Amino acid sequence: MTHDGRNDVLRPFPDQRHDHDACRSEALAQVVAACAERGLRLTPLRRRVLELIWSSHTPVKAYDLLDRLRREHAAAAPPTVYRALEFLVEQGFIHRIESLNAYIGCSEPEQAHQGQFLICDSCGDAAELSDPDIAAVLRRKAEMLGFQLDVCTVELKGRCARCETAAG
């Protein structure tokens, strides 16, 4: 695992100067590949919504996407955005952050999965974990209670290391 600020599991928050074009294009390429493999249509609209979501590591709200989309696509309306979001979420290409009513690109879109999210109250960025220990303890507790577990929503708010350092 490298220390380039993107891939190290111990540093899921990207640093300020990382090559974000690389983040975006890597994610896009993985999604393009997954669509080809699954026989799905990544239409220009869906692709554009995904690109807009990947414009940063900060979760994006549906109506912010709509505003940006309208600049280049006058016909865009709420269903335009919500349909694209529905497709992208269903396929695991993005995740919805329930506590923010917002959406973020999935860092491992090749196969759908449930992540956990760290969300910085200070800079707004969010980072995805796919932590097996967290998943395991939740599975174990559910099982002990006879609860047939389906969806796990884990959203952790606080301050990221970068902001914590900056604040002194």
Add this chain to the structure above:
Amino acid sequence: MTHDGRNDVLRPFPDQRHDHDACRSEALAQVVAACAERGLRLTPLRRRVLELIWSSHTPVKAYDLLDRLRREHAAAAPPTVYRALEFLVEQGFIHRIESLNAYIGCSEPEQAHQGQFLICDSCGDAAELSDPDIAAVLRRKAEMLGFQLDVCTVELKGRCARCETAAG
């Protein structure tokens, strides 16, 4: 820990026939005590909203509360409900379920805390855990990443043991 269907940590979902009046009145009494201790005003409106939330173990939506409130209090409007909810959430007397936009009574309101929730997709009931193992693993992971953890949202969806059994 008894096996009366309410208190056993291994069976956080109440059974169908439990004495729910006891759930509600116990919660109310604890909240009354906490308000007295903290010098807070549990006004008739706040108290009534809390009672309505405690009418079941299913998370309640703000506008459903509003509808019920209006039957007995014609002046009720959205801010009436949202202000009461804000007070109750701030004090830890209820919790907000982010993934449902709904509210549920806290099972341990004496001191504010963060719980985890199991939510049954079948019957709609939710059960609160205050599981130290879950809390610990989240704290540990956040710490490893230099993330200053503040709020943990853990909401687990699936099917409760009761519904699982009923479905065969």
Add this chain to the structure above:
DNA sequence: GCTATAGATGTAATAATATAACATTTGCAA
């Protein structure tokens, strides 16, 4: 008991988030 004040509630309007319903267009397979 007054009365000033802070907190709680009333009231109207609107913002923010999301979906329903039906028409039209497009891509693709028979």
Add this chain to the structure above:
DNA sequence: TTGCAAATGTTATATTATTACATCTATAGC
């Protein structure tokens, strides 16, 4: 080609939540 299913366009509406300002109420200090 032509027919169908999927995607998008279009309009309207549902749901969730907040802002702003007016009024009322409990109570602490006089």
